[in-house]
Amino acid sequence: MRVKSYQRKLDIKNGCIDLSHGSGGRATTQLVLGLFHEAFGNEWLARCNDQSAFGVRSGRMVMTTDSYVVSPLFFPGGNIGSLAVHGTVNDVAMAGARPLYLAASFILEEGFRLSDLKAVADSMGAAARAAGVHIITGDTKVVERGKADGLFISTTGVGVLANGLELSAENARIGDRVLVSGCLGDHGVAIMSRRHNLAFQVDIVSDSAALHDLVAVMVAAGGAGIRVMRDPTRGGLAATLNEIAHQSSLGFRLQEEAIPVKPAVTAACELLGLDPLHVANEGKLVAIVAADMADAVLAAMKAHPLGCDAADIGEAVADHHHLVQMSTSFGGRRIVDWLSGEQLPRIC
Amino acid sequence: MCLSVPAEVTELLPGDMAIVSFDGVSLEISSALIGDLAVGDYVLVHVGYALAKIDPAEAERTLELLQELGSVAQELRS
Amino acid sequence: MKYADEFRDKTMAQGLARAIGIEADPQRAYRFMEFCGGHTHVIFRYGLEDLLPANVRLIHGPGCPVCVLPASRIDMAIRLAARPQVILCVYGDLMRVPGSQGQSLLRARALGADIRMVYSTLDAIRIAEQALDQEVVFFAIGFETTTPATAVMIRLAKKKRLKNLSVFCNHVLTPPAMQSILESPDIRALGRAEIDGFIGPAHVSAIIGTEPYGRLAEEFGEPIVIAGFEPLDVMQAILMLVRQVNDGRSEVENQYSRAVRPEGNRRAIEEVSNVFELRDQFEWRGLGLIQDSALKLKRPYAKFDAEARFVMHELPVVDNPACECGAILRGVKSPVDCKLFGTVCTPETPIGSCMVSSEGACAAHWTYGRGRDYQLRRA
């Protein structure tokens, strides 16, 4: 890297972001080179261009973009940086594609500590390397104090799709099975346990993880038998299945007993008056799979470390109201609806 | 209304406070509404306060009754 | 969870369902009102209605403090929060409750009001201690269960000589509301038979005990069974009510004996009566004005009363005339009888109080019960 020597080194330990870091001048370059390039280090960034060129392989390309605004920025099991990488990798992967490159854009609030920024960037770099993707271009802006909550990250991902795969939310068919890759609600509960006005202690960490490898294993086992894949992030499993029900014009019937949820997540949800099916996940997926392939796909999932708690939780049924219904563990039946409005802890 | 969870008292703190836990979740609550709280008691927790102690003997009795009601019905049916 | 999971057992539920099926007289109908929103929630959450014989019907009562809070009180809180020096502390449940003209606390916060969600009244004390140059107001809502927490907060604030903390008091009482339902003209016109018994409040009763219901059972000839908030509790209470009806009894029985003692929680009652006294009357959304049904601060604590301190005025708000909440809360109509249900009025855009909180009869029906309607209609 061609790092010129500047008069004052970036003081990562004690320093903080000021408006000069966004001015495009020396301070900006110093920040980009000294902090981001250090963390993400790869041949594309080393060329220090405003864009990066890469070869296009055969097959169809997949592209996605997402913004990350999370409070608190650091939570048990990750931080906004690892979350941004995992989330974007997963959005690419849910098409059945292999993620290749990411772009990352940072909006920094004046006064944000450089040590925190470095921690975020380092964990982004680590998450990208672990997922086999490269962060090849990016941008940094600084806004005045009070105009951003510390740090916002926006990421774009590009991946390549093996020929023939066509996963889409309108593809579910009546009789298809609903598979989830593991226990629901971990991320949301981990985050809520750290909101200052709620503070409860719980041994749950965010499930934030890159799922592309699990997806590859599933695709190998199920091929075109896999109709839809989604990662149930905001709004939880309930939102994801309701979306698919609408887009595919059918309903779902779930078995409550089959849905994996950790006891501590259930307990935290009871305390706050929330439904685990509405709580966010960042390292789980739902797959709608043709009935005759479901067992094979489920077995492949269970053999993968990110799918060891995978379960078959129900099936797609004919329903012109497009409802997601669930047989309760109590022998009754209820609707699993979209969450209405914001998820707020309740007292009654 | 009145969301509440049954939790076990794990620690008594000064100033009418206590730590309770249930299924891997623990939190600090006020014990101001219960006079004689002891570690190991189960309480109903509502808006950060212990509302009432759960009486283990009564709970047991209710469960026994429930069991009995169910099995009597079973016999009548068959 | 101990003391919860045991009361959610499926096989025992089926046993109880059979028992209810055997004991309920097929020649008659049983209409029981669960007063508490907590029971409404459990009934829908676990699909209990699917386990009951067709002639045992549940009527979802007004027992959700958010649902019964009039829009005018929300408006008052919004106007208060708009004052520059005020920090308004609220329970999360209140954030989305609609005031008049589409206003809500959530929207007020978006427009710049300092509104903070708290989980406990002790959080409000903490906030007041940290913001000594600002006025911290706690928006107090809830039935007898939630009131003691407010009382403790006021006692502590007085002890700590906190001058910047006050309470916007909206605490209401359960027995007067139950009585008002039984006395309402449309119930009387139909004969008292519309409600054959009450599933009595769980946690309210843990505070007030079983005694306050005695008069209701006696005077109105209504069986009352106090029940816990787990599904088996509710099933057992229904069986106990069926038996009372069959025997022609109208007594107060306590299914929830593991948490409810006949005398209630003395210490909590004392905390409350030290600080609060009866208001002459209070408006319940959907039910109208009810005498002696709410609390206000006693004289020695008057300086903690936000309504006096900030000279807050209540301006009348007219609820949508098409809303059937009043009739639904009294068990005379069901949510599907309302023309607005599921069309104009949904949990995202609630018109009436029953759609506001997830425990309201309309919201619970919308969120959990629609599938049954569709199926019934098809059959």
Ligand code: SF4
């Ligand atoms: S559906 Fe809405 S408008 Fe109709 S009664 Fe219920 S709350 Fe009122």
